[in-house]
Amino acid sequence: MKERLEELRNEALEKVEKAENIKELQDVRVSYLGKKGPITEVLRGMGKLPAEERPVIGQLANDVRESIARAIEDKQTELEKEALEQRLREETIDVTLPGRPNQVGGPHLLTKLIQEIEDLFIGMGFEVAEGPEVETDYYNFEALNLPKGHPARDMQDSFYITEEILMRTHTSPVQARTMEKHEGKGPVKIICPGKVYRRDTDDATHSHQFTQIEGLFVDKNVRMSDLKGVLNTFAKKMFGEDREIRLRPSFFPFTEPSVEMDISCKICRGEGCSVCKGTGWIEILGAGMVHPNVLRMAGFDPDVYNGFAFGMGPERIAMLKYGIDDIRHFYINDVRFLKQFHQA
Ligand code: DAH
Numbered sequence: 486m487k488e489r490l491e492e493l494r495n496e497a498l499e500k501v502e503k504a505e506n507i508k509e510l511q512d513v514r515v516s517y518l519g520k521k522g523p524i525t526e527v528l529r530g531m532g533k534l535p536a537e538e539r540p541v542i543g544q545l546a547n548d549v550r551e552s553i554a555r556a557i558e559d560k561q562t563e564l565e566k567e568a569l570e571q572r573l574r575e576e577t578i579d580v581t582l583p584g585r586p587n588q589v590g591g592p593h594l595l596t597k598l599i600q601e602i603e604d605l606f607i608g609m610g611f612e613v614a615e616g617p618e619v620e621t622d623y624y625n626f627e628a629l630n631l632p633k634g635h636p637a638r639d640m641q642d643s644f645y646i647t648e649e650i651l652m653r654t655h656t657s658p659v660q661a662r663t664m665e666k667h668e669g670k671g672p673v674k675i676i677c678p679g680k681v682y683r684r685d686t687d688d689a690t691h692s693h694q695f696t697q698i699e700g701l702f703v704d705k706n707v708r709m710s711d712l713k714g715v716l717n718t719f720a721k722k723m724f725g726e727d728r729e730i731r732l733r734p735s736f737f738p739f740t741e742p743s744v745e746m747d748i749s750c751k752i753c754r755g756e757g758c759s760v761c762k763g764t765g766w767i768e769i770l771g772a773g774m775v776h777p778n779v780l781r782m783a784g785f786d787p788d789v790y791n792g793f794a795f796g797m798g799p800e801r802i803a804m805l806k807y808g809i810d811d812i813r814h815f816y817i818n819d820v821r822f823l824k825q826f827h828q829a
Contacts, residue, residue, distance in 0.1 A: 486530070486531075486534070486542055487542065489527055490524070490527060490549050491549075493517065493524060493527075493549060494553065497549075498553065500517075501553070501557055501560050502556075502560070504560060504564070507565070507568075510557055513553075517553055518550060518553060518554060518557075524546055524549060524550055527542075527546060528542075528543070528546050589827075591827040593815075593818075593823065594803055594815065594826040595799055595800065595803060595815055597826065598806075599698065599799050601723075602676070602678070602723070602797075602799065602802075603676065603678065603698075605718075605719055605722050606676045606719070609715060609718065610674055611674050611700065611702075612674060612675050612676075613676060613677070613678070614675040614677045615659065615677060615678075616653075616656070616658055616662050616663075616677060616679070617653070618652060618679065618680055618681075618682070619646065620651060620653035620658050621649055621651075622649045622650070622651060624653075624658035624662055625651060625653050625654060625655075626638060627782075628658070628661035628779065628782050628783065629657050629658065629661060629738060629739040629779055630738045630739050630776050630778045630779050630782075631739070635738065637736075637737075641655065642683055642684035643682075643683070643684060644682050644683075644684055652681075652682035653679075653682065654681055654682065654683055655681050655697055655699070655796060656677045656678070656679050656698065656699035657699055657739060657794070659679070659699055660675075660699060660701045660739075660779070660794060661779065661782070661783050663677075663701070664701075664703060664783035664784065664785060665783050667703075667784075667785075669784045669785050671703050671704040671705065671785070671790050671792075672702070672703060672704035673701060673702070673703040673792070674701070674702045674704075675699075675701050676698055676699065676701075677698065677699040677700075677701075678697070678698045678699075678799075679697065680695070680696055681696065683695075687813060689812060689813070691812065692812050692813065692815075694816075695798060695800050696798065696799045697796055697797065698796070698799060699796050700715075700772075700793075700794060701792060701793075702715070702792050702793055703780070703792030704790065704791075704792065705790060705791075706791075707774075707792045707793055709774060709793070711793060712774070712793035712795070713730075716732075716746050716770070716795065717730050720746070720748050720769065723802065724748055724751070724806065725751070728749050728751065729748065729749040730746055730747065730748050730749075730769075731746070731749075731766060732744040732745070732772075733745045733746075735773075739773075739776050739794065740771075740775060740794055741773065741774060741776045742774060743771065743772070743773035744772050744773055745771050745772070746768070746770050746771075746772060747766035747767055747769060748766070748767055748769050749766060750764075750767055753765060770795055770796060770797035771796050771797075772796070773795075774792070774794075775791065775792040780792070800812050803815070
């Protein structure tokens, strides 16, 4: 029995030594120290021994058990240490490697420009107003002094949804809507940014969808010089203090008189070059004094109130400000284009 126990000890210790991982070690524990293991079996046969040998064998069996258990424990600590060291080796981070920069997005150039224009006008006491992109013929045209059959309707080719509903062709309908809400009482001082739609073929300067910002100031005693002052402030803040503006007579059905505003060409400073087509001036926006019919239809008494309005295209402004040569760049969303303006 003694020999058997010694044999088991040696066998077990050898297996412990050879174990390559925790799982194998666990198997050794179960097969040698478990209840059904060979040592327990030896002890079970102890009854057959003479009484004086029993304590000796019992003592030895305990010894064998303990030495196997200790060996397993030591081996386990060793294996765990090895495993940890291996993981540390494999997971080492080289903190000296250069990092991989994250791709960070930013607001679209147009969004930023519109916000900048909003801020400029908010600084002059204007509020931001909005209106629907799917508009009625009434607000898009009639309320702006463009009755059905008016030839100036042809200036804006429209996407009609029904006879009376269309995609708005400009942001001017927000004028009429906002004035109505004021129920004949001024002042109304708003700018209205938003998307507009025209049945145009897309090319470098045309897009079937683009953005506009409308402005409207209605109060008692509003004069053309107020319009000029506001537009001059806007132009200088947007394009630079050294730029001049000029107002040219024009026609819009909703304003009388109507003007178009030009700014002096940055490239040639008025001398004439290819950017300004030799004129020294670049057209920026349309404006004028609100037509009495427009005031009247929106519930304002034109004998008491008057006002000015203007409309501009942020795409055109961005193109001039940043030298962008094709309106389609705004909509294609090529990040190589867009990311140039993240810091702008
Ligand atoms: N609605 C005009 C357009 O889309 C722009 C415009 C011109 C708006 C003159 C105005 C204005 O308010 O007074 O072409």
